[in-house]
Amino acid sequence: MEMKIGSHVSMKAPDYLLGSVQEMVFYGANCMMIYTGPPQNTRRQPVDKMKVIEAKKQLQELGIGMDHIIVHAPYIINLGNVENEATFQLGVDFLKQEIERTKAIGASVIVLHPGSYVRATQPEGIQRIIDGLNQVFKTHQGVYIALETMAGKGSEIGRNFEEIQKIIQGVKHNEWLKVCMDTCHLHDSGRDLADFDSILAEFDSMIGLERLACIHINDSKNVQGAMKDRHENIGYGEIGFEVLNTIVHHPLLKNTVKILETPYIGENPPYKMEIENFVNQQFVPFKSNE
Numbered sequence: 605m606e607m608k609i610g611s612h613v614s615m616k617a618p619d620y621l622l623g624s625v626q627e628m629v630f631y632g633a634n635c636m637m638i639y640t641g642p643p644q645n646t647r648r649q650p651v652d653k654m655k656v657i658e659a660k661k662q663l664q665e666l667g668i669g670m671d672h673i674i675v676h677a678p679y680i681i682n683l684g685n686v687e688n689e690a691t692f693q694l695g696v697d698f699l700k701q702e703i704e705r706t707k708a709i710g711a712s713v714i715v716l717h718p719g720s721y722v723r724a725t726q727p728e729g730i731q732r733i734i735d736g737l738n739q740v741f742k743t744h745q746g747v748y749i750a751l752e753t754m755a756g757k758g759s760e761i762g763r764n765f766e767e768i769q770k771i772i773q774g775v776k777h778n779e780w781l782k783v784c785m786d787t788c789h790l791h792d793s794g795r796d797l798a799d800f801d802s803i804l805a806e807f808d809s810m811i812g813l814e815r816l817a818c819i820h821i822n823d824s825k826n827v828q829g830a831m832k833d834r835h836e837n838i839g840y841g842e843i844g845f846e847v848l849n850t851i852v853h854h855p856l857l858k859n860t861v862k863i864l865e866t867p868y869i870g871e872n873p874p875y876k877m878e879i880e881n882f883v884n885q886q887f888v889p890f891k892s893n894e
């Protein structure tokens with residue numbers, strides 16, 4: 605399998621990163637995305653407990669490079685918060701720590717939701733995010749922050765390439781900024797994924813394809829433009845298998861890491877089957893009833 609595909613995997617006691625690698629292997633994947641701890645809070649274990657050496661040894665045996673490992677920052681970071689200085693500062697400080705942890709793990713990309721402006725305006729929110737990233741990069745560099753394209757729920761920033769472009773233009777050390785596309789979010793924000801070539805062309809002219817760090821591959825529970833952000837299993841949503849399969853196998857994205865973030869089916873992760881379907885380029889349903 606030459607394409608780079610995987611899913612988000614857990615990282616938990618007792619095996620941490622080694623356990624994540626084993627989970628990735630179980631799915632038949634060669635990429636993975638991890639949270640350095642619970643995505644909803646800031647409690648983190650020290651990296652020296654995370655079995656990084658053992659995990660790296662296993663990755664090496666598998667011939668998988670550290671560029672196949674993506675970190676996702678927790679949701680509680682909101683650099684767009686204009687109203688609450690403490691929340692904003694917590695985001696800045698925590699992002700700095702995430703950069704340290706990501707370096708210690710040996711990965712080089714952190715996916716970040718740009719932020720929400722809550723009770724303020726969109727330009728104020730964008731400026732706040734720029735200020736936050738400038739603070740972070742002033743002292744902490746060496747790891748890329750990949751801004752995720754968002755669905756546009758509430759006051760979320762990153763609902764279109766213009767907003768992402770504005771952030772990149774405002775950040776001094778923007779050589780450390782990358783972008784993570786999310787198919788569910790693009791669809792929910794109003795884009796027609798069936799015409800992915802024009803999305804890529806627009807991305808290339810506004811942001812530059814070289815800034816694309818990874819793509820989240822998700823189907824969507826909602827219609828195009830719903831601004832909802834509810835992920836669906838591949839082939840069960842409004843985007844559909846054929847369109848997502850075309851994106852996964854797109855020649856321009858051959859070297860781009862693709863990460864599934866689709867929902868579990870009851871207790872069971874769907875990733876092994878979803879990856880198999882993409883490898884075979886054939887949709888075999890796996891949900892018996894719902």
Ligand code: FE
Nearest residue numbers: 676715717752
């Ligand atoms: Fe995300």
Ligand code: FE
Nearest residue numbers: 752786820865
């Ligand atoms: Fe995502």
Ligand code: ZN
Nearest residue numbers: 788789833835
């Ligand atoms: Zn989402």
